[in-house]
Amino acid sequence: MDRTVLLVTNRRPEDSGGRAEKVATRRELLSAHGWDVAVAHMPEPYFAGFPFALWRCAGVGRTVDADAVLSINNPFHLHLGGYLLSQYLGVPWIAEFRDPILPRPDLEAGSPRWYPAAAVERLAVTRADRLLWYDGIQMADDYFERTYPGADPDRIVKLPFMGYRKSAFDAAEPAAYDRFSITYAGSFYEGWIEPYGFLSGLGSYADRTGDRDLTAQFYGDWDDDYGRAATAAGVEGLVDTHEFVPHEEIIPVLKGSDALLYVGGDDPDNARNVPSKLFDYLGARTPILALVDPDFRVASFVEDNGLGVVAPPDDPEAIADAIEALRSGAFEYDPDPELFDRYTREASAGRIADALDAVTANQ
Incomplete structure (x- = not known):
């Protein structure tokens, strides 16, 4: 019973x-x-x-x-x-x-x-x-x-x-996008985990390459300060914002995106954090763009398992390089299939x- x-x-x-x-x-x-x-x-x-x-x-x-x-x-x-x-x-x-x-x-x-x-x-x-x-x-x-x-x-x-919830991810069909899509799903935290570095890096990438045929999607937290930062970086036309959606609706978005954005910051108190968000990104089987101190545990997890590209969160040029590696195909997503059953x-x-x-x- x-x-x-x-x-x-x-x-x-x-x-x-x-x-x-x-x-x-x-x-x-x-x-x-x-x-x-x-x-x-x-x-x-x-x-x-x-x-x-x-x-x-x-x-x-x-x-x-x-x-x-x-x-x-x-x-x-x-x-x-x-x-x-x-x-x-x-x-x-x-x-x-x-x-x-x-x-x-x-x-x-x-x-x-x-x-x-x-x-x-x-x-x-x-x-x-x-x-x-x-x-x-x-x-x-x-x-x-x-x-x-x-x-x-x-x-x-x-x-x-x-x-991650394997049964839900395995059953979901990926969303289809016309442009290269980088997606962030979840919350930001004032003064700690915020998208300013990414927006600057996206601007540097667009200025350097002339490539504006891509979209940065944000599902969840977004405020006027972030919008002003996007305008200052010259990428307001590349940013698409959405409210939070139910988990079953975000899974196809994650699976259909070309890259998934993780922002981990550089606060030493966050050095050991490997959040649940990362495992949804893993379950989506989509490359990860991790903006985090390269010495943090999550950076090692992403790089050691071939899950994505890591860049310091306050270095726009390094972030631009990471976006270019993902966009050009220079980064090859090829993790061990056993990961998807373990976590x-x-x-x-x-x-x-x-x-x-x-x-x-x-x-």
Whole structure:
């Protein structure tokens, strides 16, 4: 008989964006391992609405007779909700770190937000029945061992890269484009991950080669400052912007593009990050243009596996060279086919199901 996990998240499966897609996929993939997923939705405003959201999520947990609670950050307060719900329902709690809580480039130590974040991280490390964290987030392998030397290492489980949803990518037909298309799908982060370097590099490429028969597509975040930067670089006519679209709609776009843009920046705190976006790019089997510090882990992943071209994010001429390598065919996309089976969402979901089975084994 299937068991039920109460999933504490700030996204509903039907919402738009990548995080909502991950919730929907989680529900589908865990069902193959005998786990039904009931969504406990805790939306904004996070603090003012927290008591009501907690009360409503407790009602969901009672209704479905949940066997376990699984909370996912960010934001970090979702783990506080997971802990309180597990205590109320009397069931095990798994805290899943999809992102770090404390070692984050956008969270300054000692700031007002840092103290509650630190308290919630300690709560997860010391009270969760399992703490799961993904390979690829910007956190050192020995972070928990160094920061919490008394923590039980058997309760802290490193998951493989999240991967891509192989079944969805294999089934999708690629979109067709008349011009060479470079696509970015996802969010930008002010002062950290932004498209200014790419726009300058695209301008340098167009000026150098005279080639304007290409399109840079952005699905997701775009604002007036980015538009002004495109105009300043002389590429406003090459940029095509779109709102976020459901994940099943972006897959054909990714598969039909000629190159996929990844912007990783050069903040040292981001050096270990290999984000889930990269595995959707992998699943699309499309060359990657990675604008990231060449010493970062993601740069090595792209180059070592023959997945694309890397350029420093603040060097327009190097970015122009990378675009030219992709456009001319000088770069040959020829990764090991085994990669496409190794890094799948199906595989990582199996590890989560293993953790759920372990914490509920004595129920």
